[in-house]
Amino acid sequence: MSTTTSAAPVESAVPGASLYRxxxxxxxxxxxxxxxxxxxxxITGSLYLFKDEINDSVFAYRNGVVxxxxxxxxxxxxxxxxxxxxxxxxxxxxxxxxxxxxAIVTVSGDAGSTLVFINPYSGKVLDTVGSTEEFNYVVKRIHSLALFGGFPNKLTEIAGGFAMVLVVTGIYLWWPRRQTGGVVTVRGTPARRVFWRDLHAVTGAFAGVLIFFLAITGMPWSGYWGSNVQAWLGSHDLGYPTQLWDDVPKSQKVTEDILPVVGWTVEQAPVPLSDIVVAQSNRPTGLNKAVEVAxxxxxxxxxxxxxxxxEAGVYSAAIYPDDLSKERMIHIDQYSGKPLVDISYGQYPIFGKAIEWGINVHQGQEFGRVNQFLxxxxxxxxxxxxxxxxxxxxKxxxxxxxGVPPPPPQRSVYIGLWTIAVVFALAFPLTGLAILVMIAVDRAIIRTIPPLRRAFA
Structure with missing residues (x-):
């Protein structure tokens, strides 16, 4: 991602200067x-990449036992x-x-939901912390700004779309045009602007594809785009295999309502109900039996x-490890101990697999340390x-x-840009809308009101 260092008169003499500007x-x-x-x-993403290391060091007193x-x-x-x-x-x-x-047991009461960390051998309580106050949970919520409400979360979604715009436009601006430096090398010293321009451009050029990947694989978590894509995939049998639920009674709850950690693909999958007929002649199997079944x-x-x-609920067990092939979720009848729905990563349709794979790489889990440090x-x-x-x-x-870059000499270039913005709006509505607003404000307000035109010049 870069900008230019040439003066405006020189730019206007170069073919395609209007598009460049x-x-x-x-x-x-x-x-x-x-x-x-x-x-x-x-910053928050970097912290979350090392959540296991943080748990094993900073919070070792409650996570580790002898x-x-x-x-x-x-x-x-x-x-x-x-x-x-x-x-x-x-x-x-x-x-x-x-x-x-x-072992970690989650309990709920008038004070809310609490995580209780217990030594599984001695039974000693090592720590208690509110579910919404656990460090990595807070980091994740700050990462998406969901901690501050729905509107800030949507701003993060817009920012993710803009990140993709920055990568694409940045690569276009970086693309070599007669210059001898600033392509793969950095010229000058920190005292000069060209040093920062080149460092910005070269960094963006080398990391652009990965930045784009992080942006687009982060979109499934977004409040608007992610939830709509999830609903569309589900309604077209492209997310989770809905046929697995055909022969079991379903509750009004979905998986993300009950499990502390759940895969994106099955977040909205319905939770089955236990067989009430069996309940009339059987007592609940209990947690011990459910863990044994899992x-x-x-x-x-x-x-x-x-x-x-x-009384109609089920035991729902799930694991989402670094190895995607071991991703699994099972709903167990609380009376018979029979698995009602058993789903693994290998059963997801192609889109579900692709999104889960992207999320796993996004979180630095798919290829071990190489993925994490990349x-x-x-x-x-x-x-x-x-x-x-x-x-x-x-500078x-x-x-x-x-100090906004000058507008293009040829106004007709905006026809193409408006077309691109509309196409982008169809793919990522909130970001596309923000782009359209940005262009409209630039054209209708900033450039038509003299004080703003001077301030932004």
């Missing part, structure tokens, strides 16, 4: 709007958790991922299991692009003015 102007406005959001995404004798039964751990939070009821249990990990079915250690909330390097590249863009703009801007 228009794209440069778009790139500038998009960057001006998106920098705070991109910095937030990159193995000793036989572990306590899940139901016993659930009793300990409710005793630690009087007046609460167990909503989910997290099976320890390794013998050296604590393990026997092949769920790898570390899975979450949600408990039934009423995504971390991309986050650093985003920070560097933002910083160099700000410094470059500050270029005229005193007392914003």
């Amino acid at each position: 228009a794209i440069w102007r778009w790139h500038f406005f998009a960057g001006l709007l998106v920098v705070p959001f991109m910095l937030n995404l990159a 193995t000793s004798r036989q572990a306590l039964a899940p139901e016993k751990l659930a009793e300990i958790a409710t005793a630690a939070a009087p007046g609460s009821a167990v909503t989910s249990y997290k099976d320890p991922a390794t013998p050296e990990r604590s 393990k026997s079915a092949g769920l790898t250690p570390g899975f979450d299991i949600a408990l039934p909330s009423d 995504m971390f390097a991309t986050c650093l590249a985003i920070v560097l692009s933002c910083v160099t863009g700000i410094v470059m703009w500050w 270029r801007r005229p005193s007392g003015r914003v």
